[in-house]
Amino acid sequence: MRFLRTQSLKVTVAFALLTLCFVANICTGSTGISLRAVIDYIFGNTDEELSFIIGSIRIPKALTALFVGMSLSAAGLVMQTLFRNRLAGPYVLGLxxxxxxxxxxxxxxxxxxQGSLSNFLNQPYAIALASFAxxxxxxFLVLGIAKRVADSSTVLVAGIMISSFAGAITGVLSYFTTAENLQRYTFWSMGSLANLTGIELLILVVVSIVGLLLFLPKLGALDSLILGDxxxxxxxxxLQQARFYLILVTALLVGVSTAFCGPIAFVGLAVPHLSRQLYSVNTHQKLFPLTVATGGTIMLLADLLCKLPIEGWNLPINAVTSLIGAPVVMYLILKNRNV
Amino acid sequence: MELRLENLVIGFEKKQLNELFSANFKAGNVYAILGQNGIGKSTLLKTIAGILEPIGGSCIWDGTNLKQLTPEQRAKEVAIVLTGRPFVADLTVEELIGLGRNPHKSWFYKESATDRALCHEAATICNCLPFLNKKAVELSDGQFQLVMLARAVAQDTPILLLDEPTTHLDPAKKSELLFILHKLAYEKGKLVLFSTHDVEFMFEAVKEVLVCTSDGFKLEHIDAIKDTAAINRIFPSKFLTYSEKLQQLKYR
Structure with missing residues (x-):
């Protein structure tokens, strides 16, 4: 969108799109809700049934999509700079x-x-903590490898290997576990933005906001890091301090969104590129707010697409993000043969 | 003002590169660091820039030990142009030059008029204005070298270090570079220190040179190395001679 000249105009457009998708997301679903009804809900004059659908189902889910999208995209942007690799992202590097x-x-x-800890382990924050860890x-493992080998495609291969390795252990675990637990894990791993409890949503929102704010003081350092250590x-x-800080915050953001919504593919990788292309900016101070806004927008849009095709059924979110993300990656590879 | 290298020993954990040496470099001058590959020219520059730690001794600028400064403070005193072409993502030339202003910015503070003016001045000095809006990846190696120099100039530091700046430059660009370095030193009062093994360029550019040999590092006058014996002391080779008549190296 080259007609957007100034940064403030770009940010305005990005957040306008975000708001639009947020409202559109709330309106879409098995029960069609008019824009009118949403406005009425905000002023507190809807009937009970509609109020329940909007307040307890639609808005929490839209908020989940919003914050997961923002967190993963910001994390992806930071990782791409940290690894100096356009294909880096939470999903590709095995996070x-x-x-x-x-x-x-x-x-x-x-x-x-048969751990005695099982009571503790059933708490919502236990999943968040485990996921973060x-x-x-x-x-840290991937970054350790990245410091040893200069070639960035080797780092990606290492990330893929770590993924496979982790996948193998998960496979062994699922072989020996009970059917009930396997089902719980399988549903989690397919990725879903729905069914967060109130406390889970609260954790997601608070941690995401804190994480995103924590990136702000390091945006200048990220710009300098583009050119290398x-x-x-x-x-x-x-260097050491900045790197450690950025890794910690990245892991926090990826950890919390993965904890409650499962591993979500491609958003972290594709959104930073989309924002670069859309708004033609590259320095982090300018790119960061735009990436965050675009991340939220894309995730809300992806969730909206999940609801569309079949009445009353939702597609898994990962199917849609991959449908958007994979072509973006292909495009990048074809455009820059030296990624 | 001057940069004093006192009893400096450089190298890496496992490998010490030189015997301790001392040398003084005055602001408003251009100096070269001459020596064969692997002797430690880049290591010396990176040590002064604070990228590497010295094994012993210290680098003192205007009475301050550079090691005692925070990274941010040091970045306001020393800028460096490294060899090689770094990954630049999708940055435009203008954005790339603008990175030089980073040490002067706090995170909530936007690009000021001063920042813009200094970037523009740097781009002008380094002849980067014609390709300011291009993507940095699209530049030729020679243009890229000038852009990286402009970035370091925009950093607005009294000390400017360049590692092998003439690599990738054609004769026209080399002459531009010479003019730029002299301007930065003589008009802007910077201390310019560059490593090289481009002997002809060095003869044109400097009066004093830090000669790096395995016997030691020593600041010498340029005329002292204008003979075959001296050249062979720096670059040991039986095929290399210095022609007094041509004032350049000959391969026999």
Missing amino acids: SSGSSLAVAFLLMGNSIL GSLAVL QYAQSMGVA
Whole structure:
């Protein structure tokens, strides 16, 4: 959108699109809800049934989509800079698999180990913690590899291998677990934006907001990091500290959204590129708000598409994000042969 | 103002590159660092820039040990242009030059008029204006080298370090570079220090040169190395001679 000249105009358009998709998302579903009804709901004059659908189903789900989209996209943007690789993202580099493995241990492991901790493990924040720990561990592992090998495609291969490895262990766990636990894990791993309890949604929203805000002081450092570690140091970045900080926040954002919604494919990878293309900006101070807004928009849109095709049925969210994301990746590979 | 390297020993954890040496470089001058591949020219520049830690000794600028500064403070004193072509994502030339302003910005503070003016001045000095709106990946290696120099100039530091700046430059661009470096030193008062093994360029560019050999690092006058014995001391080769008549190296 080259006609958008100034940054403030770009941000306005991005957030206008976001608002539009948020409202459209609320209006769409098995019960069609008019824009009128949504406005009425805001002012508190809807009937009880509609009020329940909007307030207890539609809005929580839309909020989930919004925050998951924003978190994953911001995390993807930071990872692409940190790894200096256009194909980096929470899903590709195995963070989601790390989260999955940790959650698999939590959901399926306790039936094997007969752990006395099982009461604690059934708490919603236990999944969040495990998921965060899983993504953090993988992120450190991948970054450790990235520091040793200069070639960025090797790092991607390492990420894929870590994914496979984590997948294999998860496979073993699911072989030995009970059918009930396996079902719980399987549903979780397919990815879903629905069915978050109030407390889960609260954790998601609070952690996402905190995480996104924590990125703000490091946007300048991220710009310097584009040129590589040595240039970043020469431009005043305390390298070790900045890297550790960014990894921690990234893992937090990926961990919390994966915890409650399962591993969601491609959003973290594709959205930063979409925002670069759409708004033609590249420095993080400008790109970050646009990526966050686009992330929320894309996720709301993907969720909306999930609801559309079959009356009363929802497609799995991962199917739709992959349908959008995979072509974006193909396009990138074809456009830049030297990614 | 001057940069004093005191009893400096550089290298990496497992490998010390030189015996300790001292040298003084004055602001408003251009100096070269000459030596064969692998002798430690880049390591020395990176040590001064604070990218690498010295094994011993210190780099003192205007009475301050550079090691005692925070990374941000140091980035306001020393800028560096490294060799090689870094990954630049989709940055435009203008954005890339603008990165030089990062150490001067706090995160909530937008690009100021001063930032824009300094970037524009840097781009003008380094002849980057014609391709300011291009993507950095589309540039030729020579143009890219000038853009990276402009980025370092925009960083607005009294010390400017360049690692092998003449690599990838054709004779026209080399002459531009020479003009730019002299302008930065003589008009802007910067201390310009570049590593090279491009002997002809160095003869044109500097009066004093830090000669790096396995016997030690020593600041010498340029005339002291204008003979075959001296050249062979720096670049040991039986095929290399210095022609006094042509004032350049000959391969025999």
